[in-house]
Amino acid sequence: MKKVYFLFPLMILGLLAGQSCKKDDGTPSNFVPARDRGEEAPLSIAIVERYLQTHFYNYEEFQNPPANFDYRIVFDTIAGDNSDKTPLIEQVTSKTVKDRVAEGVTYDLYYLNVAQGGGPDKPKFPDIATLTYEGIYINEEISTIPYTKLFDGSVVPVRFDLTAVVNGFQDVMTEFNIAEDVITNPDGTVEAVNPGIGAVFIPAGLGYYVNPPAGSEIPIYAQLIFTFSLFDFEVGDQDNDGVISVIEDINNNKLEEDDDTDGDTLPNYVDPDDDNDGRPTSEEIEIDAEGNVTFPDVDGDGTPDYLDSDS
Ligand SMILES: [Ca+2]
Ligand SMILES: [Ca+2]
Ligand SMILES: [Ca+2]
Ligand SMILES: [Ca+2]
Structure with missing residues (x-):
């Protein structure tokens, strides 16, 4: 199984970005204070909204599934042959979510509900969800790396403690129902019948902010997109x-x-x-x-x- 860990945030909240070193008198020479979370929030939301205005998802495939359709959400730019597609901004829902660090800072957290899920229950915020997913970042700051990039994912269901994932992901998983049924095939593969299928568009302050996972290429202040299929959950203790x-x-x-x-x-x-x-x-x-x-x-x-x- 592929190792998956990028959903997890670092538990230490970084107040400083970048490498630091100290001068002889003990004062830091190149500390760059992290941007104010309250000032960054509207800028992050604006980047997410620009993405939602200029991109669409494969809704036509979900409406009329082709043979062997994998029920994966795929995004593309509204341009050329796709100029007439409906932008995501017309299809998403949003909820107001609190910043966990800065008092009084809130976000419009956008998410796409492609399928609510046919099971009876929704995970709650401290539960352990079983899901497949893909993670994409939006980069608007560094010209030498791509505008959007897939950074991780798993096509086999994996368990995530929702108290240990980025906050924006936790906040949206609670809006979806689990699958009607989860079937293990004779070859050991696992399939969900009518799972919750969606995507969440996460502003930096509900994502990694200045602490992207070590070794990843995700830039600081990146907005994140996760697509997912929610299979099941266990009650968290x-x-x-x-x-x-x-x-x-x-x-x-x-x-x-x-x-x-x-x-x-x-x-x-x-x-x-x-x-x-x-x-x-x-x-x-x-x-x-x-x-x-x-x-x-x-x-x-x-x-x-x-x-x-x-x-
Ligand atoms: Ca307990
Ligand atoms: Ca006691
Ligand atoms: Ca205590
Ligand atoms: Ca306790």
């Missing part, structure tokens, strides 16, 4: 403490990063002792034979034991 990560979103804002009950800098979804009382969360909850989870509150103060350091 990243810290394996028995409290599924959706429930560890205490403030219920659909972001996992900003809930830290005990203030130990480990967000609840990756903290196996959420109240830091020395008893693991798994011992402060009850799971019955059917797997139903309840949250005892021994001192009756309204805070369940696993979040209550004095019970």
